[in-house]
Amino acid sequence: MKQEQMGSQMTEFSWKDIINALALANMILGLFSIFCSFSRKSYCASWMLLISFLLDIAIGTMTKHLNIPHKLAGLELNDFAIFTTFGLASALLLGVDGPLNGFLAIIYVLTTSFRMCFYSTGGAPSGYKGLPCPYASCVLASTCLLTKGNTFILCCMASLMILFMIDQSCYPHDEILDSDNWKKIVYIGGVILLFFSPFPLTAFYCLTWSLSYIFSPETLWGRGVRIKP
Template identity: 75%
Template structure:
């Protein structure tokens, strides 16, 4: 949440480069903190509510500001992005274990931040990507709800590889690595990132 606030601060002062890096770091920290909480059995009502607020602040509001606020259209796009994130947080549950609907906002934010760094903050491209992320978050497509650090070893390696690249070669490889990671999750959710229980989800009636 703190990184999200700093990202918002950077966006308002027209420093999209810094804002984007803060969002990518948040993407990695979000997975690590969630795993740590489960291992330590840290679950409280206030903690869950604070986590939702942190997700909304960082992966919703801060991410929505990356394309900039240079006019009514960009302002409307930012509002729609925030609303999509809110909708995604409220209605993600499907009642089926390890599955939820709509693209998780951390992955949408990862795509936006990576694109911002790779295109040097090109507002037109970022606006197009933000529009696509809104559609993915609002879509009713099934996505696997799986914790990377508590899954197969190769997924842990993907995560650790991203962390290593972040420290070793942050300015050249990290955005590209994170973009490929997020895109693979978007277009191949079950084939690459799902669990067996995801693939065996019950079919809706009428199909």
Template identity: 75%
Template sequence: VVLGLFSIFCSFSRKSHYASWMILVSFLLDTAIRAMTGHVSMCSKSGAELNDFAVFTTFGLASALLLGVNRLLNGFLAIIYVSATSFRLCFYSTGVPFAYKGLPCPYASCVLASTSLLTRGNPFILCCMASLMILFMMDQSYYPHDAVLESENWKKGVYMGGVTMLFFSPLSLTAFYCLMWSLSYIFFPDALWGKTACLRRHR
């Protein structure tokens, strides 16, 4: 939540570079926090509601503001992006164990933030990418639970690679790494990140 609010502040201050980095750091923290709460079995109704608020703030509103609101088209698309995030959080539930319905919001935000950093906030490319992410979030396809820190060692390595690069590598390379990570989850969820083919049999 705090990083999301800082990202919103940076966007309004026209410092999209810092706003994007806040979202990427949030993406990495989100993975770690979910692993930690799952490991110690911390679960409550208020915690779930707070988590949804954090997702909406950081991966909904803050991410949408990366598109900018100084142009009519960008502002309209930002509203649609926020609406898609809200709709997915409120109405997309799945009866299939260990699966999400529709693309999880953190991955869509990671794609937007990485694209913003790599293209220096190019409005046309960002609008195209945001439109694509909206379609993926509203899609009815199933995506595997991304329990990166509780699964195979290579997945843990992917996460640790992102954290290491954040501190020790050029920022543009880190953004490219996170972009490839997210795109691999979006386009190859079954082959790389889970076994959705097996999950479909439970529908």
């Protein structure tokens, strides 16, 4: 019995290390995205955010599928990585060289912080209220690539994403890697396009994916979503 318990604990800690490593990689990508934005390389910054989007889905699926306790899963590090990547780095795509851009970037970061504080309490519900931050970030990054960093369009999309994030609509958990086969194909397709396809096609694919989740959450990505009180 003791050997089995020790083996189980070793397995939990090994998975914890893997999840922590992935979360750390996610945060590093976010930091690189921030540096790229400050260097006015929005193309590279958006690319980093799209990689982080796919990585975050893998982290979330691993944590839930393996049933690793929250304290062992490195959720604190992952939360910090989410804030850095999908909050700060995503907001900086808007630019801070104007009063309107800077104000909207601050509002975007505050909205992300509010969402994280709101959903870090009360355990893991069966669904989300409001749009998850990674999907909002994916929309901004894809839009930035498709419009070559057009500030006006990015500000319009960011305003829309802020409204979706603070909205009380229900969204299903994005456990794509632990779900229907066609959802796994969508994820694998995103990975393949990201590394082996021209960026306009990849950006269009990720934008379509994210918008389908935003506007058809229950029809396409999950039915009967219930939010725990």
